[in-house]
Amino acid sequence: MSRILIVEDDERIRSSMRLALEEEGYAVDGVGSGEEAIDRFASEPYELVLIDLMLPGIDGFEACRTLRRMSTVPVIMVTARSDTHDVVAGLEAGADDYVTKPFVAKELAARIRALLRRSRHEGEASEVLRFGDVEIESDAGVVRRAGEEVHCTRTEFRLLCELANHPGKVLSREQLLERVWGYDYFGDGRLVDVHVRRLRTKVEPDPASPRFILTVRGMGYKLVV
């Protein structure tokens, strides 16, 4: 049973979310502030964290950044606004995905399931993908650059594998959203954009002028070897 941590200051929302997610088969704990969340996360293992962006004390962005420094745990942010800035800022703080209040419990459960999937290529023969001085062990979930391990979140890793599995081929945002996040056609393309940006800081020699993960304007992204 996967353990989920809910960080939400509104006690009623926290309780109702716990009820709904327990109904979906998860073990759920709830805390009311970012500080508590970090303490709790440091002492107990969780497989996924849901963070509300509007929190008393340190806000959701800061809590997310702190969690990111501690772990590659999947993080879904819960936002009252889908305004461009909040969502992008949350993703840049390290969130893997977001949901907007009020959300349908079943849809949230689907987002959680998609993030908890280990790897798309589960069960496939172990293979090692390479480009430049980057080495991806898709089986072990390890990325190395110049022999040194690079810490990627599970979403970043899946995105990298998806691109590296189709070298030279343009993958549209819709395709990447579907394969990495499990979204349909109307998924938010900003998820892809921000994650690509994050990936570039990890695998590109110069993230500002990428050599491997290229933007194909109006089309999507492609990885060149």
Place this chain on the structure above:
Amino acid sequence: MTLTFAIGAFGLSALMAGITYFTARQTFLNERQSAEQRQAFANAALVQNALRSPATQVNQLIESVDTLPGSRSVLRTGGQWYATSISVGQSAIPAAERALVLSGTPASQRFILAGSPQLVIGVPLPAVHAAYFEVFSLDELAGTLRQLAFALAAAALVTTIAGAAVGRWASSRALRPLGYLTEAAVAIAGGQLDTRVDAGDDADLEELAAAFNQMTANLQDRIEREARFTSDVSHELRSPLTTLMATVSVLESHRTQLAPRAQSALDLLDGDLRRFTRMVDDLLEISRFDAGSAELSLDEVDPGELVRQSVAASAPVDADGVRGPATFPVYVDPGVEGLRLRVDKRRFERVMANLMENATLYAGGVTKVIVEPQPPAVAYAPIPATAIRVVVEDNGPGIPESERDHLFERFYRGIRAGQRASSQGTGLGLSLVAEHVRLHGGRVWCEEGPGGGTRFVVELPLGPADDGDHPDGEHR
């Protein structure tokens, strides 16, 4: 203003020039005439004296008359005409003048001879039964007058141009503030509420500009407060809605354990909770439009695919929550192939969902959706498409022409009052359609369908294929 000044300057200078010319002309002519009269009478007296002596040779006499340059003498005596010049004889003198003088009255007259103006002065000499005429050429005077007229015309022209220039300068100076205000008012009417007028160092304008700016600030404040209120209310409603939706979903998963009456109650609760959520979403969306904070998140997509996906996303859901196929065909014109549309997918999906919902509520559902290029593609004369039209047709009762423009107003009821299905629709659907489409720079309207139903037409501009550099995606 410029024209008025020019016309005024022209009128005045023309009047002045006219008066000057005619006064000068009259004076010159009068002076000339009296000078010449004096000479003519002197010469006439001379001739009369000479004719008294019978020995006088008339031919010699006429030659000996001392005349000014350009004047010629004509003498009639003894029933005969004598002249100093071959070209100016008796026939050159106007008949009326001749008759008058010969009947004994001195007279003068101006006339034209061979294209040049002349003055003739006739003096009857009854004592010797003769008449003396002297013809003076006015050529020189005419030349002077021509020069004068030319100079005056030139002066009038210069005055007119100067008048126009002054008018232009004065009008631009006087009207510049009005221009600023007009520009500002147009900008504000267009939704740019942060527009302000700068009075610069113009003291006259300062007060007006201050009042104008104050008015705009108040207006902006009020509109923003209103939009913020709607937005705040919607936000505040989201928290309890989140709790409600999560708890209802828990109840839903235990539905089978509930008594039938409780199940019915749960269904009602669930249905209206969805509607309430939609309303809050729509209100929040509309408050963003009102506050001017709605932003496009553009993607470049295949229009046909976009419409198919949007239609599929709103297709009916079965009991297990699985979307079925759409109940109507989507026809994509071959001319759309290869075109790329820059669009906010989420907003477009809402547009289609609202149009389909509208058709379901009032017209028995959509019968056909068409995606076509605009202008239409024709094989023999390929014109590049500038827009994409998405047509949503139904077979409903149709909408009278007078109602069509109002359909896109918020909470518009019109003829549909009372028709509205009680548990669905928020009353904001079509107004949001209009706002979403407008944000894309497109238009939406409705017209009569071929079968008497209604066609809703959404036209989105294709725009330039690539109008900027967004290295990290097309999102703004």
